[in-house]
Amino acid sequence: MNITNLADQLQTPEATLNFCQKRKLVAEEKRCLHCGQDCLLAKRASLSDGYGWRCSSCRCWTSIKNGTFFSYSRLTISCILKVIYLWAFEMASTKNLHRECGLRSRHTIVDWKNFLRDICRDYFLRNPRQIGGPGHMVEIDESVFNRRKHNVGRLLTPVWVFGGYDPAEKEGFLATVPNRNAETLLPLIKKYVLPGTTVVSDCWRAYSKVGGDGYHHLTVNHSLNFVDPVTQATTNHVERMWKEAKQGNKRECGTNRELLETYLIEFMWRKKFGRQPFDSILTHIAESYPVGKEELPITIATSSPSTLSSEALQKSEENISS
Template identity: 35%
Template sequence: MADHKTDDHPDGNYPCGMMPDNTFQTDVLPLLCENPLPVINWLKQHGLLKHEMHCQSCHNRMNWTKHSRSKDGFAWKCQTRYCKKYKFTATIRTGSFFSKSHVTLQKWVHAIYLWSERVGERTATRHVNISEKTMIDCYSFFREVCSKHFQANPIQLGGLGIIVEIEESCFTQKPKHHRGQAPHTPVPPISPVWVFSITDTSTKPTTGYMEVVQSRDAATLLPIIQAVIQPGSIIYCDEWRAYCNLQDLSGDTNKPVNSSINFVDPHCGAHTRTVESYWNRHKSHIKTMRGCKRDFMNSYLTEFMWHDRYSDNAFENFCKHIALQYPM
């Protein structure tokens, strides 16, 4: 699962300005004490743990009780004497985002906060005090939450008379100075990774959509355009031939494929600087991560798109999205 290693803060300190942040000081720091009750109560209040539990056998409410053998110090216990599962205990994590994990709830909350502040995995590993592999898995789970959020809430850009820009961008990491290669050994060719990007110029800061594409032909790009860009939008694009061919798929060369979406000839003064800037910003972030495996590229793009939209109160927003996906 170790898809990349980030060493964005080698001195082991939080990013500049993080520690004085009010969210950390008032909401997170008090939850990181050894006593598990504060974090348990906070997770209940935010819909991340159950407020009550019913026995699967007798269906009566189970009691909340201390449990020394539980990793959380508490458990749900059936106290119905006639029930065949009398005194049976269930973990307080049942059905939750944390149900399959052995990481303490305090460390989970700390990790969520650091991820929401875009702290790299290596730095987060040091502060949360868990293994790097475990932190990589945690961050992977967070990206899954982002992915599920956009599956339930598909991204829509543009609208009547709104300009959107589209562009395909190449991202390829090349080994520096033949690192890892024997002297005079030819470097094997690296196939490029192409990312199709769409930005909405009406939003500040710019929001967009990104997806890794295997091909840059019209048959590949058209379904993405039709799914993401709203009717009535005006599309600015470069002179690449695939965009010209988009009209051909409609069977009417005098009209665009979608009659409510208009492709603008770049010779009329249109430009794609916004989408180029948008992609370069995220490309730079990938480079600070020292790259990532191709199989994980789309999941990182999804994470970037989530942060584009929810960076204000990111910690609170992410907890809300977890609660929606794991209803208690």
């Protein structure tokens, strides 16, 4: 799907609502929290998205955003979907979001990017997985993610990241670590790598005991070779993963240290779902924010039926009488 196809599917409030309901981003049924009766979906011009939930009994109204990923935002759902699309295809620069979505607040842009990274994190929390296994090789390595350029400027505390990559399955893991000693790295290997895996590393002393934990261990001495001439062991694939991860970091002109782990999670999510990022992120949003017929609090004051369009009012009355 390209941006033109998306715009065609979001031309009207009705089309936007159908798009969201098909993808389980907006509920098809709701129940009133006040009286427990079913709510009816009806048009309402005063709502930014053109539709709202109207209680068939007490006639209260609430937004269709209530209880969804779109809750508490003043942006329209169609605008948020465009933001998600641009983020999914790595086009969510401030300039693009301003031009395509009309977003002017840098804080709003940063918040939505953080919300989407949270969705990536939630996916991996719901679907924890170890890589490797018998017959597989997993390359491991550690790398520093911030340092002074040319050793000039203010002193920075280095942030180390430990990672592994299975070239056969094209899957990996990344984790920030306080240091590179064996007490820190070996438990992470056990957490992320299946027993029976052939683990390939450089000759860093912290890896000297990897072979005693149910793993086969191969090393490559980088001071002599990038590929071991005897075992053919190499860490080139995990080194490439570092390069790709740091390119994203540079593209963002650096990242907040407190948010570095979420950026790494986003990177791994893109490695896994990069072929269909938009459909994948919508699916994962629906999993993180399930919608159903749960009771919702009423957030909009009761209004007289005369404020409804005649078509919506007629439909609502027919549903009530039935």
